[in-house]
Amino acid sequence: MVMAVREPVVFPPEDIVVRDAFDPPFTRDSYLPRDVPIDRNRGVDHDDEQDDEGTASVELAAIMTATSTPVTPGPSSPPLEPPKSADFIPPTRPSSTPFPNAQQGPSEIRCLTCQPACLDSDVRLLQDPVATTTIDEQPVLTLTQLPAEIHECILDHIFGYRVSTSSPSSLSIPSVNARSWSTALRHSRRKELSNLALVSPLWRDLIQERLYRHIKLKATVSAANEVMSFFVQNTHLSTYVKHVEIWFPVFQPKFPHSIPEEGSLALPTVSPEGIASATYGLPTDNATMEEVFKLVGQTFPEARVMTLEGGERKKAPRVRYNVPGSGLATVDGDLPQIPTIRTLIVKGQWNIIRQPKDWETISKALPSLEEWHGTYAKPKSKSYLSMANTLDKLDHKITKLNLCLECDYRREITCPPYYLKVCEQIHWCENLARAASHLEHLSYTGRVCHSFFDILARCTNPRTTRLKTIDITVKNCCRQNAQWNESGSGITDMHFIGAFEQLVLSGIRALERLKTVDLLRIRYVDLDSPVPPLNPYFLVRDGWCSGVWSEQILEEIHRVRPNIRFKEIVDSFGEVGYNKEGRLIISPDFPKSRVLSLKLANYAMLAGGITIL
Known part of the structure; x- marks a missing residue:
């Protein structure tokens, strides 16, 4: 490899002047001395400045010329790359892009x-x-x-998504039940969030609309007067209320010595030793249903959901409907009408609706009612009997029914005596099936058997039926002529597993006439189950099926709806073994999430007990 070696630069001595052959000879007149004395006290005029600038330009030009420097010039710079030809065409952007023509944004x-x-x-x-x-x-x-819309999205992110009270799509969701309605329209009331109403007048209206969408009121005369006075002074807030929740007290403190003012419900003084000499009795200041309906109808013109909570206690008082001689009702015994209410939620329903006449009075006062949620605090025979008589007179305007007669999700050793009283008088499943034939959505929690689907299929006209969803949570399967030790429930009770299989088979056969049903869920919930994922269930949704299965269930599904398929079919629950005591040991191979396949024949191994590793 050849390397170019640059010769070292040699400067001549200061006393030797290097001249070129073509340079003119030196003369004294052409020589300009470099050291020119400067008089700082002398004034400088415009002509002198021009002379100085000209002299500096001449000297700078002499310095920059190649002949004025004795340094040997180095190699020349490499040539620049030739410019690209103008024939270059950039690639065309595909037509699928949202912006086919590239736009140049501002560069500054x-x-x-x-x-x-x-x-x-x-x-x-x-x-x-x-x-x-x-x-x-x-x-x-x-x-x-x-x-x-941007403000709404910002506040929805802060306060939570708002559920519409007027859109049918939001009210027909099976998961929207009485429990979720209690929080669907209720947003956070923390001071940090409520203070955001001070940001701007627009935010004040939007945040107040969220804060007052769901309000809770105490059903006493004094509380009703305070609510009426507040919303009369703030009329713009009354239109924001969409859900009114009213609860009736079932306790009232009594003071043996000092008698409080009339209508006062102040709590007694609490000392370190406890409550000072206070007893509790029945409330005396509770409002009637007539006064409550008048308050809601006159104060909240945009209310769509109303909750009535009757409370629960031993020998709880029944809520009074009218005050004798009050003159508030239009007809004797009727309640003031509220035409805007579409959803009614009744908690502790035994204290509010005890006979069919009570339901007729409430239904008449709510002409636009479409959805009814009823929940009982404690299971009792009177709940089944009164509800059975009420379902016989259920209005056809009700399209969504949610009933919860037993909220205790635990297995039973045997059928309780109170339900035996019910079976002696009526067959509950028959009354429920006749009422469900006119509904669109049914959600039920309680006791049921295969007769429910058999009667429902007979009472339903396939051409005019509106039923779309059926959601049943089984407390126990009622069985006729069963011994006391054969009427329990749980995954270790094979009598219950057999009754649950008959319930599922009856539900599948009913789908042959229930053409519009696209969601069918039958489940058993046991909070004390040793293996919660093994709680039996059956689900049909969106053309797929999951849950318990057997050869007979597969045949019926293929016969009734051939387009439905099981997501997964597994023959075992996992690794099964026995310990020294002969007790069954299972090492489940399924995750903690929902199991998609449960073979009913495998439950026979659990009849003698189960141990989970």
């Missing part, structure tokens, strides 16, 4: 809030006057100028 970053005020004076002079005019013409965007 400018402040739009303070605009030209933040620019330096030198920058303003260099800036194009046309561009300055364009910046001045652009409006300044603030928070209040954003669209209303």
Whole structure:
């Protein structure tokens, strides 16, 4: 490899002057001395400045010339790359892109809030006057100028998603039951969030709309007067209320010595030793249903959901409907009408609805009622008997029914005596099936057997049926002529597993006439189960099936709806073994999530007990 060696630069001595052959000879007149004395006290006029500038230019030109420097010039710079030809065409953007033509954005970053005020004076002079005019013409965007949809999205992210009370799509969700309705329209009331109403007048209205969507009121005369007075003074807040929840007290403190003021429900003084000499009795200041309906109808014109909570206690008082001689009702015994209520939620229903006449009075006062949620605090025979008589007179305007007669999700050793009283008088499943034939959505928690689906299929006309969803949570399967030791429930009771299989088979056969049903769920919940994933269930949704299965179940599904398929079919629960005591040991191979396949024949191994590793 050949390397170019540059010769070292040699400067001549200071006393030797190197001259070129073509340079003119030196003369004293052409020589300009470099050391020129400067008189700082002498004034400088315009002509002298021009002479100095000319002299400096001449000297600078002499220095920059190649002949004035004794340094040998180095190698020349490499040639530049030839420019690209103008025939180059960039690739075409595909037509599937949202912007087929590339747009060049502004290359200069400018402040739009303070605009030209933040620019330096030198920058303003260099800036194009046309561009300055364009910046001045652009409006300044603030928070209040954003669209209303943006504000709604921001507040939904902070306060939570709002469930519509008027859209049928949001009310027909099977998961929206009485329990979820209690929080669906209720948003956080923390001070940190409520103070956001001070940001702007627009936010004040939007946040107050969320804070007052769901309110809870105490059903006493004094509380009703306070509520009426507050909303009379703040009439703009009454239109924000969509869900009114009213609870009737079942306790009231009594003071043996000092008698409080009339209508006062103040709690007694609490000392370190406990409550000082206080007893509790029945309340005396409770409002009647007539007064409650009048308050809701006159104060909240936009209310869509109403909750009535009757409370629960031993020998709880029944809520009074009318005050004799009050004159508030239009007809004797009727309640003031509330035409805007579409959903009624009744908690502790035994204290509010005890006979069919009570339901007829409430239903008549709510002409637009479409959805009814009824929940009983404790299971009792009177709940089944009164509800059975009420279902016989259920209005056809009710399209969604949610009943919870027993909320204790635990297995039973034997059928309780109170339900034996019910079986001696009526067959509950028959009354429930006749009422369900006119509904669109049914959700039920309690006791049921295969007769429910058999009667429902006979009472339903396939051409006119509206039933779309059936959701049943089984407390136990009622069985006729069963011994006391054969009427229990649980995954270790094979009599219950057999009754559950008959219930599932009856539900599958009913789908042959229930053409519009697209969701069928039958499940058993046991909170004390040793293996909760083994709790039997059966689910049909969106053309797929999961849960318990047997050869007979597979045949019926293929016969009734051939397009339905099981997501997964597994023959075992996992690794099964026995310990020294002969007790069954299972090492489940399924995750903690929902099991998609449960073979009914495998439950026979659990009859003698189970141990989970």
